[in-house]
Structures are given as structure tokens and as C-alpha cells.
Amino acid sequence: xxxxxxxxxxxxxxxxxxxxxxxxxxxxxxxxxxxxxxxxxxxxxxxxxxxxxxxxxxxxxxxxxxxxxxxxxxxxxxxxxxxxxxxxxxxxxxxxxxxxxxxxxxxxxxxxxxxxxxxxxxxxxxxxxxxxxxxxxxxxxxxxxxxxxxxxxxxxxxxxxxxxxxxxxxxxxxxxxxxxxxxxxxxxxxxxxxxxxxxxxxxxxxxxxxxxxxxxxxxxxxxxxxxxxxxxxxxxxxxxxxxxxxxxxxxxxxxxxxxxxxxxxxxxxxxxxxxxxxxxxxxxxxxxxxxxxxxxxxxxxxxxxxxxxxxxxxxxxxxxxxxxxxxxxxxxxxxxxxxxxxxxxxxxxxxxx
Amino acid sequence: xxxxxxxxxxxxxxxxxxxxxxxxxxxxxxxxxxxxxxxxxxxxxxxxxxxxxxxxxxxxxxxxxxxxxxxxxxxxxxxxxxxxxxxxxxxxxxxxxxxxxxxxxxxxxxxxxxxxxxxxxxxxxxxxxxxxxxxxxxxxxxxxxxxxxxxxxxxxxxxxxxxxxxxxxxxxxxxxxxxxxxxxxxxxxxxxxxxxxxxxxxxxxxxx
Numbered sequence: 001x002x003x004x005x006x007x008x009x010x011x012x013x014x015x016x017x018x019x020x021x022x023x024x025x026x027x028x029x030x031x032x033x034x035x036x037x038x039x040x041x042x043x044x045x046x047x048x049x050x051x052x053x054x055x056x057x058x059x060x061x062x063x064x065x066x067x068x069x070x071x072x073x074x075x076x077x078x079x080x081x082x083x084x085x086x087x088x089x090x091x092x093x094x095x096x097x098x099x100x101x102x103x104x105x106x107x108x109x110x111x112x113x114x115x116x117x118x119x120x121x122x123x124x125x126x127x128x129x130x131x132x133x134x135x136x137x138x139x140x141x142x143x144x145x146x147x148x149x150x151x152x153x154x155x156x157x158x159x160x161x162x163x164x165x166x167x168x169x170x171x172x173x174x175x176x177x178x179x180x181x182x183x184x185x186x187x188x189x190x191x192x193x194x195x196x197x198x199x200x201x202x203x204x205x206x207x208x209x210x211x212x213x214x215x216x217x218x219x220x221x222x223x224x225x226x227x228x229x230x231x232x233x234x235x236x237x238x239x240x241x242x243x244x245x246x247x248x249x250x251x252x253x254x255x256x257x258x259x260x261x262x263x264x265x266x267x268x269x270x271x272x273x274x275x276x277x278x279x280x281x282x283x284x285x286x287x288x289x290x291x292x293x294x295x296x297x298x299x300x301x302x303x304x305x306x307x308x309x310x311x312x313x314x315x316x317x318x319x320x321x322x323x324x325x326x327x328x329x330x331x332x333x334x335x336x337x338x339x340x341x342x343x344x345x346x347x348x349x350x351x352x353x
Numbered sequence: 354x355x356x357x358x359x360x361x362x363x364x365x366x367x368x369x370x371x372x373x374x375x376x377x378x379x380x381x382x383x384x385x386x387x388x389x390x391x392x393x394x395x396x397x398x399x400x401x402x403x404x405x406x407x408x409x410x411x412x413x414x415x416x417x418x419x420x421x422x423x424x425x426x427x428x429x430x431x432x433x434x435x436x437x438x439x440x441x442x443x444x445x446x447x448x449x450x451x452x453x454x455x456x457x458x459x460x461x462x463x464x465x466x467x468x469x470x471x472x473x474x475x476x477x478x479x480x481x482x483x484x485x486x487x488x489x490x491x492x493x494x495x496x497x498x499x500x501x502x503x504x505x506x507x508x509x510x511x512x513x514x515x516x517x518x519x520x521x522x523x524x525x526x527x528x529x530x531x532x533x534x535x536x537x538x539x540x541x542x543x544x545x546x547x548x549x550x551x552x553x554x555x556x557x558x559x560x561x
Contacts, residue, residue: 036442040441042440159464160464170445202461228464
């Protein structure tokens with residue numbers, strides 16, 4: 001797969017399919033693994049880093065993961081824009097994007113599977129699925145995990161489980177998260193209540209781009225906080241009990257808004273659509289906000305001139321590094337806002353390409 | 354004694370952090386107790402340094418059982434305290450005496466109960482029966498949600514009465530009743546035939 005192909009496509013998990021996809025954008029699972037015979041990365045020499053990288057790649061080769069339809073990016077050889085681009089697509093973590101030294105990522109054509117090498121841990125195996133499919137995403141990571149286990153020896157202790165550089169990930173090394181679109185709960189100010197209950201049961205709430213980011217455009221990631229003393233099944237089970245409740249709550253409030261405040265809601269949706277169709281310069285934040293309203297409008301049947309997949313894709317494709325790759329040059333904030341506005345207008349079908 | 358806790362003004366502040374909210378920075382200084390009450394999720398290094406610098410873990414155990422460096426990778430224990438990252442797999446055993454209380458704090462557990470590598474001989478698990486834990490967590494949420502939900506419905510009910518929407522009021526009252534008994538089963542039933550949601554989806558259709 002040519003890396004440039006990425007510009008004209010988007011991850012399959014963004015296509016707006018999958019269970020509960022009106023509210024659950026995607027489900028993601030990642031497993032942290034380290035090779036038993038090497039120190040963790042903060043203590044590894046450059047040679048050891050390279051050796052780790054090489055043996056992981058060799059094993060992935062042997063498993064057929066590097067055959068056609070996969071892309072491999074060595075981030076040490078890549079520019080900052082490429083790292084940011086992959087980060088925006090959720091193919092790599094911020095840690096890997098901002099890291100130094102020998103490191104890389106391998107991902108498949110659908111972008112549903114990504115294997116990061118030399119991140120905080122030697123390996124981070126990540127699977128993303130559209131809609132609420134945490135269990136399926138977990139199964140995808142297990143395939144890779146078990147496949148690699150035949151070839152690499154992972155650091156594992158009976159007492160502490162899979163050993164990770166940071167003790168907050170030890171045990172299962174598993175983080176399962178779902179990305180939720182909760183505009184109605186935000187609109188009616190119910191969201192804090194939801195988060196209060198969720199954090200009490202060991203789930204963490206984060207923004208669109210994970211750790212340390214602010215939730216924007218009504219998107220929230222909910223993930224397990226604890227990785228030790230719980231089984232993988234426990235983690236999935238917890239999400240499967242909690243997420244449907246949040247989904248139901250959001251739907252309920254949407255229904256309420258439709259019956260009690262339909263005009264206000266329609267107004268919000270159509271104004272947002274109007275801005276996106278006509279703006280000549282628009283910031284990332286404003287884009288997120290309006291896309292969120294449009295997405296809600298489409299899901300409630302208030303707006304049918306655009307489909308969910310297009311809206312979902314726009315969230316990613318209008319990010320700064322994507323716009324700059326599109327133009328093939330660095331753009332300052334002002335230029336980006338103009339390019340973004342044009343890009344959105346074309347995608348919403350008003351301007352000719 | 355250092356700074357006092359901003360929340361209770363009694364105990365010494367042991368957790369110091371800067372909160373970023375809507376672009377504004379707020380410095381916070383809290384004691385362990387208040388921080389815990391606020392149910393804060395702290396960035397790990399700050400939490401860690403609180404714990405190992407004499408907040409939680411017993412200093413005696415630390416000095417007795419913990420080597421100053423990991424025999425395998427040479428990571429100094431002080432380095433782990435400062436950065437929150439271990440140096441190699443062996444660090445877990447080398448620093449076990451201080452890691453265990455830390456893991457207890459972070460994970461509320463200190464023993465693995467999940468998957469083992471397929472090639473690892475299967476461990477003799479002294480695993481707590483999964484059933485116990487599986488029920489324990491969600492029940493907490495259910496109870497919380499039930500009361501949340503009941504609160505919400507009560508507010509709706511008050512509004513409905515005020516607006517003289519008696520049909521809706523009657524419906525809401527039935528829903529509140531359905532929530533009252535706290536057996537999980539009846540709650541499950543209640544949420545399935547949730548009035549507002551049904552209404553909502555009908556409205557959706559007419560909206561098209």
C-alpha cells in the first residue's frame with residue numbers, strides 16, 4: 001500500500017457502520033507488550049532499540065503482517081508532519097509521534113489494526129472497529145498477540161502479568177476504549193453527571209485524541225482505568241454494561257429534545273450546516289462543533305443531504321496535518337482555516353472540486 | 354509542615370497539581386484525604402511521587418526490603434520515583450516491596466488475573482472467583498443510575514404537573530415507581546420500556 005493512498009481514503013472504522021453507530025463512533029483496544037530479553041525503552045541503548053525493532057518486524061513478516069495491503073512507517077526517518085498525520089488518523093499514539101529514536105508503526109489497509117514498535121513499551125498492538133465492537137477489537141489484538149507469542153518471548157510474570165514500563169499498565173496491559181458522540185447530553189448539561197458515575201467505577205473519560213486532550217465537539221472516550229487484578233473479560237464486561245446505559249441515556253435525551261425543543265434543535269443543526277457550507281475560513285474547533293451538530297441532525301433525520309460516513313471522515317480529514325499533506329506544504333493557521341473551509345464546502349457538495 | 358490543603362485547611366497538602374480547564378490554569382494543593390474524596394485521577398508521576406515520598410507507602414518497608422538499584426538493569430530506585438517508569442522486567446521483582454502498595458493504590462489489586470501467554474505454563478491461580486468482581490462493579494453503577502434516573506424523573510414529573518401535562522405526569526409516576534424497588538431485575542425491566550425513549554423514536558420518524 002502506498003502511503004500516499006492514505007490521503008484519498010479513511011479508516012474503515014470511520015464508515016459509520018457497526019452497532020450503535022449513531023452514538024458509538026468506534027471501539028479501540030490496545031495491548032502493551034515488552035520483550036522479555038530487553039530492558040524497557042528508557043533503559044535501552046540505541047542498539048537494543050534497533051534490535052527490538054528488527055525482531056518485532058521479522059516476526060510480523062513471518063506472520064504475514066507485512067505482505068500486501070500493509071504499510072510500514074519508520075518514524076525516526078519521517079518528518080514531523082507525517083507523525084502528526086498518523087496521529088490524527090489514530091494510527092499512532094502521541095507518545096510515539098513525539099518520541100525519539102528508532103521506532104515505527106505497521107498498519108493494515110483498513111487501518112483497523114496498527115502495531116506500534118518502541119512506543120512507551122516495546123509493542124503496542126491496537127485494533128479499532130466501527131461502532132460498539134470492543135469485543136471484536138479485542139479479538140483482533142489477540143490474534144496478533146498470540147501469533148507473536150510463538151516467535152517472541154514477552155515479559156510476563158505469574159504474579160504481575162504482562163510487565164510494562166509504567167506500572168499503571170501492568171497485568172493485562174489492556175486499554176479498551178469507546179469513542180462516544182454525546183451532543184444531547186452536553187446540550188442539556190447532563191454530561192457531568194454521566195462522567196461522575198463513570199469515573200466512580202474505574203472508567204476514565206478523555207477527549208477525541210486520548211490522554212491529556214480536551215473533549216471537543218461533544219466527543220468523549222471512555223476507557224478502563226485499571227489493568228491489574230481484572231481479566232480482559234472483566235474489562236470488556238464492564239464496558240458492555242456501562243456503554244449501553246450511556247447510549248440509552250443519550251437517545252432518551254435526544255428523543256426528549258425532539259419532542260420538546262424540536263425547533264431549537266433544528267435551528268442548531270441547520271445553522272451549523274449553513275456555516276460549514278458557506279464559511280471561507282474556519283478553525284478546527286469551530287469545525288468540530290458544527291460537524292457534531294450536523295452529525296446529530298443526520299442521525300435524527302433532520303438533515304438528509306449528507307451521510308454519516310462523510311461527516312465522520314471530515315472530523316479527521318480537516319485536521320491540520322491532513323490539510324497540509326493535501327496541499328503538500330506547511331500552512332500557517334490562517335491558511336489552514338481557509339483550506340479547511342474550502343475542503344468542507346467541496347465535501348458537502350456545494351462547490352465544484 | 355508545608356502548605357495546608359486548600360480543601361480542608363487542616364492537613365498538610367501532599368498533592369500539588371495544575372489543572373487545565375477551558376484554557377485556564379488553576380493550581381491546586383490538596384491532602385490525600387481530600388484528593389481521594391474528590392476522586393481525582395492524577396497524572397501518574399505525581400501520584401507516584403506522593404506515594405513513594407512518604408505519603409502512602411511505609412518508609413520502613415521501603416528501606417528494609419528495597420535495593421537502591423535494580424540488579425539487572427541498574428535503574429536507581431530514586432529514578433523510578435522521579436519518572437514513574439521502570440527499567441526492565443526484573444525491576445518488578447527487585448522493587449516488589451514498594452510496588453505492591455503502589456499497585457494496590459492504582460489498581461486496587463496487586464496480582465494478575467488475566468490472560469497468560471499461550472506458551473507460558475498456566476499459573477496456579479489464586480484468582481478470586483470472577484463472578485464476585487463481575488457483579489460488584491456494575492451493581493454500584495446500577496444503584497447510582499437508578500437514583501439518578503429517579504431524580505431526573507421526579508424533576509420531570511414536577512415540570513409536567515406544573516405544565517398541567519397530566520398524561521405525561523402519570524407516565525412519569527409509573528416509571529418512578531418501577532425504579533423504586535432496587536432489585537436489579539426490576540430495574541432492568543424498567544429501563545427497557547423507558548417511556549421517553551419510545552416517544553423519542555416515534556418523534557424521529559415523524560421528523561423525517
